[in-house]
Amino acid sequence: MKYSPHAIEMAESILSERRNDAEKQHTERLQEIAENAPEIYRMNNEALGLNYALIGSIGKGGEKKSISESIAAIRERNLTIRHNIRAMLEACGYPGDYLQYHYVCEKCRDTGYHEGVRCDCMKKLLKYYTTEEINERCSIELHDFSEFRVELYSNVPSPGGEIPREKMRTLFDFCRKYAEHFDENSRSLFFFGRTGLGKTFLSSCIAKKLIEDDRNVVYGSLLKLLRQIEDERFHRASGDTTGVLLDADLVILDDLGSEFQTQFTDAVIYEILNERINNRRPTIISTNLTTKELDRKYNDRIVSRITGCFIPCAFLGSDVRLEKMKKGIV
Ligand SMILES: [Zn+2]
Incomplete structure (x- = not known):
């Protein structure tokens, strides 16, 4: 690195x-x-x-x-x-x-x-500041588990028969425990569901807890991370974002599917996922894509890495941001 x-x-x-x-x-x-x-x-x-x-x-x-x-x-x-x-x-x-x-x-x-x-x-300090620099450039806002409002999720059963509020309460507990007991054996997570259901929010809560526990976490929009990696590979910027991503205790790649897809971006995504899986390092991916869209958009190598090695976490309900506005919560 x-x-x-x-x-x-x-x-x-x-x-x-x-x-x-x-x-x-x-x-x-x-x-x-x-x-x-x-x-x-x-x-x-x-x-x-x-x-x-x-x-x-x-x-x-x-x-x-x-x-x-x-x-x-x-x-x-x-x-x-x-x-x-x-x-x-x-x-x-x-x-x-x-x-x-x-x-x-x-x-x-x-x-x-x-x-x-x-x-x-010294290595620990160098790692910390190199990661911090990437997070500042590509970061998502950090939140705390205490800010989570389960009442914003509907308790009316969805067409599939599941009650979003119940499902999200279970998912919230799972994420909190995941962050509390995080170690080198922690699994990778795949957050999927429509926009505005709290995927970025919950992943940022995990990031915040782990950073407080002195873990090395990269959390960023995949789009921005890929842009930075591309600039570094083509010598338009200095740095070793890929090295930091491969080395971090946890990497959170926010909004898979939002990137301008090219052969280069697919190759980088595969390299990051594959290397981290092989080195038993957990990753959290969030996406608005459905499993069908994921299948259609990405090659088999990426899809099989995600479906084979990540725990799927479905986010249910209607847009929490809209609910917040309706209820006057900032
Ligand atoms: Zn020393």
């Missing part, structure tokens, strides 16, 4: 902020100890002095044996002091590591690199 220059800049600035915070908090704790427990402060200074002495001994010439003896003696003294500092801090009611630097990531000490390679904490 290629990260955007903006993401690299953002990740570096966050890491630098974290280092500054660690530095500032360390200084504040030192000052506090200097005032409240001067003996510990003095010992801490002695330990720091020993660190410098150690570096000095290593750099000094002379007989090998005497150098290693003096290094061992300094190390021994340092260990004793550190042990005493810890014990005295605890006796004064402070945590034993109160005078250590406290980093968000102890592995790389918030530098973003560990043993010469990018640390996981």
Whole structure:
């Protein structure tokens, strides 16, 4: 996955902020100890002095044996002091590591690199900001499950005998549980039904919950995502939207069928679905197309991937947006 220059800049600035915070908090704790427990402060200074002495001994010439003896003696003294500092801090009611630097990531000490390679904490930040950039460009508005109004769905049975309100209540519960228990084994979902029935709304609720749970989610209009991918492939824009889509924990492709269909768009849709299915990564597709229209519009490879690997979720009722207007709900 290629990260955007903006993401690299953002990740570096966050890491630098974290280092500054660690530095500032360390200084504040030192000052506090200097005032409240001067003996510990003095010992801490002695330990720091020993660190410098150690570096000095290593750099000094002379007989090998005497150098290693003096290094061992300094190390021994340092260990004793550190042990005493810890014990005295605890006796004064402070945590034993109160005078250590406290980093968000102890592995790389918030530098973003560990043993010469990018640390996981930096990779996570890079992924987050690269995804955020795509979401900002192609996003749908995010909503919360608490905004869902089941009373906007009719309780009059449909011609098929199903009651939309009941059906949507069940679907709503299913989506909420899906978001709450989301993990690498979660299935892909296929939201279908006429326009205005809440497909985009419910998928955005899932996206919001997962983002709150620190998951990497791409949620966007398929039309805009495809345009961006096309611009990148033909060098009209920079970025690696396909890479981000293949790598995300969850991808929500909104409004399948709204795109201007070409061989290129079909190939990209197939590539995304197929790769994600093969890597066991869930995807949510929403569409206004009926299953018959889907069959007619897309080639067998795409249709068989959707029908074979996605859980179908039918949205029933009349246009919720119109119902909202009728009932004066904004
Ligand atoms: Zn790290």
